[in-house]
Amino acid sequence: MKNLKSHPILSLANEFIIDSPAPSNISYIWNFGSLLGVCLIIQIITGVTLAMHYCPSIDLAFTSVEHIMRDVNNGWIIRYMHSNTAAFFFIFIYLHMGKALYYGSYSKPRILLWYTGIQMSYWDLATVITNLFSAIPFIGTDIVQFIWGGFSVNNATLNRFFSLHFLLPFILAAVIVLHLIGLHQHGRISSNGDKIPFHPYFSYKDYVTFFLFFLILSFFIFFIPNFMGEADNYIPANPLVTPPSIKIDIIYLISIPHKLGGVIAMFAAILILFLLPILDISKIRSLQFRPFMKFFYWLFIANFFILMWIGANHAEAPFIVIGQFATVFYFLYFLILIPFISILENTLADIAISNTNSKKRIIPK
């Protein structure tokens, strides 16, 4: 295999997944990136297969799904794989981003890597939203009619959203390539500089979690396939009735009385991640060595779970007010806590260093 290092395309494979120097000390928390890749492959394969049998038309959409479930050979397993992997996709994205936030992976020199990552979470969110073709409250009638392509959810809406739902994962795949280029430019974070080749050490370590994921996914598919779904999915869509529970981020639209403000807040919640490399001015990258910031990080995670719980609830008192407070804390964490605790910890570190230095001067050996 001497070609592996000289061939223009094979050498890329060598650089990325064979000889790539990886830190010897990274834990299983670093496996979510490859798991996300596996998820995307599963989603594209099952998605394309489902699309062979699905009809994006108001008359046939619901019955074609039932046709997949009952008549198509193994159609039920393909559909359940697609729906359950979609849920795991999001869980893995949150864990992958949580790792980046904890270990400061977004800071210099890996800003490009972080930015492509945020962009992917956008595409992924967009892919899921295009799947929710139900009546989504939006900014104004003009825009909502433009998006629907009519005065209500109709055949055109179903067609265009299905079209985008099919397209977006391939854009996602392109951004993954950018993300991998960004990753291999500077390598993974290492605290001690000790590197080992990606293959066999991390290729095999990735397989461990692949099989663990397949095991858990199989449990969901075969035993509780609708556990993470909604009962509403089994009621034929009615353009005149908004389903009682729309899960994704709609709470933002409702908790903020001004609807436009709600939409801005929803986009700002992701856009603020772009500012993170600028807002975090700490000299120490990882929260492992930053006790104050670590404490608030876990409060931020708790707040994130509160927001998810709010999103799963109906827009009623007291969830609206709790949602507003949680949203404010979400933004405060990035805009106030991160920069100010960075300054505090930088200052404490400076004082400690200058104290140690001055002591050395006073007591010469």
Added chain:
Amino acid sequence: MGGHGYSGWWGSMGGPKHRGVVTYQLSPYEMKTNAHLISKGTHNFFRRTSSQLGYILPGVFLFWAVTHFGKKKHEWLNSKAGHAAQHEH
């Protein structure tokens, strides 16, 4: 070859200089991936986990407190007593 950035490629990693690294000897643990897993691992697991509890538990408590309050409040607002209290004024 890649890795021209922060972290270099093999032979020029660009990190701190390694000293005292034995390069010609296999580690005695090469084939013992789970060495001392039970004898030392158990204690280390609890030691490492408990050292992090002070950071994590406040967040767990916050989540529990907020969701518990929210559920109770929501229940009360939809109860007979809650309706009566809301429409008093």
